Amino acid sequence: MPAxxxxxxxxxxxxxxxxxxxxxxxxxxxxxxxxxxAYVPGNERESMDGAVHEELHDGxxxxxxxxxxxxxxxxxxxxxVAAAExxxxxDYLLMxxxxxxxxxxIDVHQDYDREANLYLKPxxxxxxxxxxxRSRDRWRALYDRYDVPFPDxxxxxxxxxxxxxxxxxxxxxxxxxxxGGIGEEWLRYTRELRxxxxxxxxxxxxxxxxxSAAPNRSVGVxxxxxxxxxxxxxxxxxxxxxxxxxxxxxxxxxxxxTVRTELAAVGLDADDHRxxxxxxxxxxxxxxxxxxxxxLPIDETHALERAYLRVRGVLGLGQ
Numbered sequence: 001m002p003a004x005x006x007x008x009x010x011x012x013x014x015x016x017x018x019x020x021x022x023x024x025x026x027x028x029x030x031x032x033x034x035x036x037x038a039y040v041p042g043n044e045r046e047s048m049d050g051a052v053h054e055e056l057h058d059g060x061x062x063x064x065x066x067x068x069x070x071x072x073x074x075x076x077x078x079x080x081v082a083a084a085e086x087x088x089x090x091d092y093l094l095m096x097x098x099x100x101x102x103x104x105x106i107d108v109h110q111d112y113d114r115e116a117n118l119y120l121k122p123x124x125x126x127x128x129x130x131x132x133x134r135s136r137d138r139w140r141a142l143y144d145r146y147d148v149p150f151p152d153x154x155x156x157x158x159x160x161x162x163x164x165x166x167x168x169x170x171x172x173x174x175x176x177x178x179x180g181g182i183g184e185e186w187l188r189y190t191r192e193l194r195x196x197x198x199x200x201x202x203x204x205x206x207x208x209x210x211x212s213a214a215p216n217r218s219v220g221v222x223x224x225x226x227x228x229x230x231x232x233x234x235x236x237x238x239x240x241x242x243x244x245x246x247x248x249x250x251x252x253x254x255x256x257x258t259v260r261t262e263l264a265a266v267g268l269d270a271d272d273h274r275x276x277x278x279x280x281x282x283x284x285x286x287x288x289x290x291x292x293x294x295x296l297p298i299d300e301t302h303a304l305e306r307a308y309l310r311v312r313g314v315l316g317l318g319q
Contacts, residue, residue, distance in 0.1 A: 005092045005106065006035040008084035010065075010076040012044040017052040019098045024059050025266035026101040035088055036060040039080030041067050063087060069191050074170075074204055078190050081173065082183030090177060097171040100227065100244045103262045108222065108241075109174060116220030118182065118212055119174035122155040124229045126162025129199045130206055138198065139165055142206070146189065148213040158224040159232050166212060166219065170205045171244055172227040179216065186211050230254075 007027050011020035020038060027036055038060040040048070045064075056062055063083045069075035081095045092109050096102075109119060129135050143150045154163045175181055189207035194200050212219050228240040230250045236243055238258040245251055251270040254260055260270050 003033075003035050003088075003090040005031065005094060005109070006037065006084065006088040006090035007031070008037040008039060008063075008080050008088075008093060008095050009098050010080045011038040011040045011048075011052075011056060011062075011098065012076075013047040013049070016098055017044075017048050017056075021052055021055050022101055022266045022268055023096065023098060024056065026103070026262070028059055029262075029265060030102050030105040035090055037063050037080070037084045037087060039063045039065040039076065039083055041065050041076060061087065068187055069194050069203075072190075072194050072203070074201075075187070075190055075194070077170070078183070078187045078204055078207075081175075081181070082187050085177060085181035085183045088177065093175055093177055093181065095173045096227075096242060097244060099246050100171065100242050101263065101266055101268065102241065103243055103259060104241045106174070106226075106241060108220070108226065109176075112220045116218045117176035117178065118217050119220040119222055119226075120168040120208070120212060121172060121222040121224070121227050122157050122164070123167050123169045123205065124157060124159040124224075124232055126157030126160055126164050126167075128202075130202055130209075131157055131162055131164040131167050135198075136165070139209075142193075142197075142210055143213065146210050148210060149215065151213060155221060159229065166209055168205060168208050168212065169227055170208050172222070172242055173208070174222075182211050182217075185214075 009020060009023055011017055024036065024038070027034065036059065038056045040056075040062055042064055045053075063080070065076065065079055065083060067073055067076050068079040077095060077097065081093070084093055084095070094106060112119065123131055125131065130139075140150055151166050153166070155166050156163055186204075186207055189210055190204045193207055194203040197203060197206060211217070225240045225242070227242050227244050228236060230236060230243060230245045230253065231247070234253060236254050236256060236259050238256050240259070243259070245268075248268065251263060251268060254263065254270040263270055
């Protein structure tokens, strides 16, 4: 009998491997019997930390993989979905980004309208090119190109509340496998759009928007609890199901004891990271980031954003 829900994530060497272990532990904590697949690019397997390699093999089925779109490492997770669809004997498959952890069991597919066969969360920030009205003609051209109907409905970005065409955060994808899944189609669109569209670092998310619009797909819209972007938030409430922490130092803002207990159980101690940074500077940086993302478009052609990125570059702070 098929399992209700299987999980897949991309793993690899270095910090990605270490993050994958925390994620795996969190899955096992809340879904101890679920099938779990770790997708590892072949060229990274030999350089993986031995302890990471051992824990992944003990707690998951390791799938040999690749970075399917050259020069676009984020496409690894798209390849992971396609590979797990072939391997999984389950009714549903959940892909989550490696730098996330589950804080509770995932059962939204059991509670939601059963007509939905794809569950997605809108992007966090709508003030980016593909969430803004100026991208509408680009979207329409892509819908026409892939022969999918132009949506007559809108979603709202989960951080800044911008109404936009269905544009999804690709850090969590929950799908029914009854019709085989979206993996190969999502990968093909991503490969074709990479290097062709504006702001193509989001090619996977644009591709996901197109895939979700196919007539045979019905989307269940998830709220911010399912992929909570800690780098944009000042806290993490206890009802969050999936925490997207991005970098370990972001955990220093977590004060809720329930969440801290969950993190500690998978080897992530929020207090550890208050000692490794100048905390006052870190808090100040988070505050300006929160304000900037609430008010300014993420668009390198925007004068204020361009000036901000230039200053960050001069100071060696990155983006």
